Amino acid sequence: MAQDITITITDREGVTHEVQAPTDMNMSIMELVRAYELAPEGTIGICGGMAMCASCQCYVLNEVPLPEKGPDEEAMLWEAFNVKENSRLGCQIHITEAIDGLAIELAPEA
Amino acid sequence: MIETDILIIGAGPTGLFAVFEAGLLKLKCHLIDALPQIGGQLAELYPKKPIYDIPGYPEVLAGDLVTNLMEQIKQFQPGFTLGETAETIEKLEDGTFIVTTNEGTKHHAKAIAIAGGLGTFEPRKPILKDLEFYEKEDRGVDYFIKDPEKYRGKNVVISGGGDSALDWSVFLTDVAASVTLVHRRNEFRGALDSVEKVQELKSLGKIKLITPGEVVGFKGSERIESVDIEVNGARMNVVTDYFIPLFGLTPKLGAIANWGLEIEKNAIKVNNALDYQTNIDGIYAIGDVNIYPGKLKLILCGFHEATLMCQSVYNRINPGKKYVLKYTTVSGIDGFDGTRKEAEKAVVKSID
Numbered sequence: 001m002a003q004d005i006t007i008t009i010t011d012r013e014g015v016t017h018e019v020q021a022p023t024d025m026n027m028s029i030m031e032l033v034r035a036y037e038l039a040p041e042g043t044i045g046i047c048g049g050m051a052m053c054a055s056c057q058c059y060v061l062n063e064v065p066l067p068e069k070g071p072d073e074e075a076m077l078w079e080a081f082n083v084k085e086n087s088r089l090g091c092q093i094h095i096t097e098a099i100d101g102l103a104i105e106l107a108p109e110a
Numbered sequence: 111m112i113e114t115d116i117l118i119i120g121a122g123p124t125g126l127f128a129v130f131e132a133g134l135l136k137l138k139c140h141l142i143d144a145l146p147q148i149g150g151q152l153a154e155l156y157p158k159k160p161i162y163d164i165p166g167y168p169e170v171l172a173g174d175l176v177t178n179l180m181e182q183i184k185q186f187q188p189g190f191t192l193g194e195t196a197e198t199i200e201k202l203e204d205g206t207f208i209v210t211t212n213e214g215t216k217h218h219a220k221a222i223a224i225a226g227g228l229g230t231f232e233p234r235k236p237i238l239k240d241l242e243f244y245e246k247e248d249r250g251v252d253y254f255i256k257d258p259e260k261y262r263g264k265n266v267v268i269s270g271g272g273d274s275a276l277d278w279s280v281f282l283t284d285v286a287a288s289v290t291l292v293h294r295r296n297e298f299r300g301a302l303d304s305v306e307k308v309q310e311l312k313s314l315g316k317i318k319l320i321t322p323g324e325v326v327g328f329k330g331s332e333r334i335e336s337v338d339i340e341v342n343g344a345r346m347n348v349v350t351d352y353f354i355p356l357f358g359l360t361p362k363l364g365a366i367a368n369w370g371l372e373i374e375k376n377a378i379k380v381n382n383a384l385d386y387q388t389n390i391d392g393i394y395a396i397g398d399v400n401i402y403p404g405k406l407k408l409i410l411c412g413f414h415e416a417t418l419m420c421q422s423v424y425n426r427i428n429p430g431k432k433y434v435l436k437y438t439t440v441s442g443i444d445g446f447d448g449t450r451k452e453a454e455k456a457v458v459k460s461i462d
Binding site: 040041042043046047048050052053055075076078079081110 | 234295
């Protein structure tokens with residue numbers, strides 16, 4: 001049985017949530033935020049997780065190693081607003097044991 | 111005035127399939143969509159992406175699903191008001207409705223079905239001081255190019271790095287006095303041939319390309335006279351008549367949020383135990399735009415909801431008239447255009 005991992009998510013109100021995330025469902029951080037209802041419906045994962053809307057943009061707050069950005073994610077972040085050096089798209093970060101302890105903050109809704 | 115039985119607001123998959131189910135019941139549909147084309151999210155966001163959870167289709171491209179839905183409903187001759195948003199609604203004494211769009215197009219319907227998905231797709235706007243002032247009354251900021259002739263002989267600054275920004279920059283070189291394309295990066299997210307075309311036009315001096323750059327302000331009292339652009343930390347000023355930011359679209363519930371409908375979590379509450387009717391008699395909400403206990407935002411759920419909605423509208427329009435559920439395998443389909451589809455009759459042989 002795959003282990004759940006712990007992810008810390010600061011929502012758009014500034015409230016920090018420590019949540020348990022399954023590693024055996026091929027979920028993404030965007031889907032995790034939706035599952036725990038940490039952002040209002042219709043404000044996150046609008047494109048369904050295809051790196052085409054940036055509604056799931058988040059800021060990575062710690063040094064947990066993440067997979068490299070793919071070309072789609074890179075390109076979407078060029079277009080998005082409120083982008084910082086540590087910006088990623090939650091839909092492109094898949095939940096695996098390797099990202100246990102990851103801390104992120106949701107970017108403002110744009 | 112456009113007359114119809116069911117006015118469907120939203121021409122995504124749920125709205126399109128509702129036309130089919132309504133057609134089986136001899137109900138005429140007309141659809142309004144804010145986008146200039148049908149298909150909703152499927153056409154706008156991911157036409158080339160495969161969908162795997164449509165019954166009977168192990169895999170279907172979103173764009174192909176839209177094409178197939180149109181093929182399925184064509185004999186029911188739906189009407190379309192595209193590129194306009196449903197703005198106001200008026201309920202008449204006889205229980206019918208008049209819906210007027212932002213362009214003033216009026217629709218008279220016996221029932222309304224809101225199939226608006228995530229809502230109206232609105233342009234994603236840059237965060238700029240005085241933007242609201244310049245976007246009104248033709249003061250120089252446009253988010254859509256409806257009529258390219260508007261820009262004939264004018265100076266235009268386009269901002270963005272996707273297909274829209276590239277394609278319109280190319281197109282307007284033959285129309286505008288000057289075209290400046292501003293993008294935050296040197297790389298573009300668009301079709302390769304569009305990028306190459308922009309490169310070619312830049313070489314010919316027909317497009318002024320500013321990368322990596324960002325429009326950061328406006329100058330002009332009555333309307334835009336120029337834009338300030340930040341390039342590598344320095345500022346430059348470009349004289350222009352129009353600034354067209356093309357940063358994609360973002361969904362908002364839009365004007366229907368002001369219609370007195372009960373809203374929860376950015377979606378419209380409906381009576382899912384019965385017929386997906388909202389708190390206003392005669393107005394239904396189907397597909398991703400609605401919410402009820404246990405709601406799943408899936409296309410196939412939208413199809414189911416559309417079917418039940420149409421049955422309810424039939425009963426509403428034909429009170430007391432008994433409707434017997436028919437199967438298309440048995441009854442076939444009678445199109446509004448006089449066509450008929452039905453299964454071939456089997457040959458029956460007598461057995462001695």
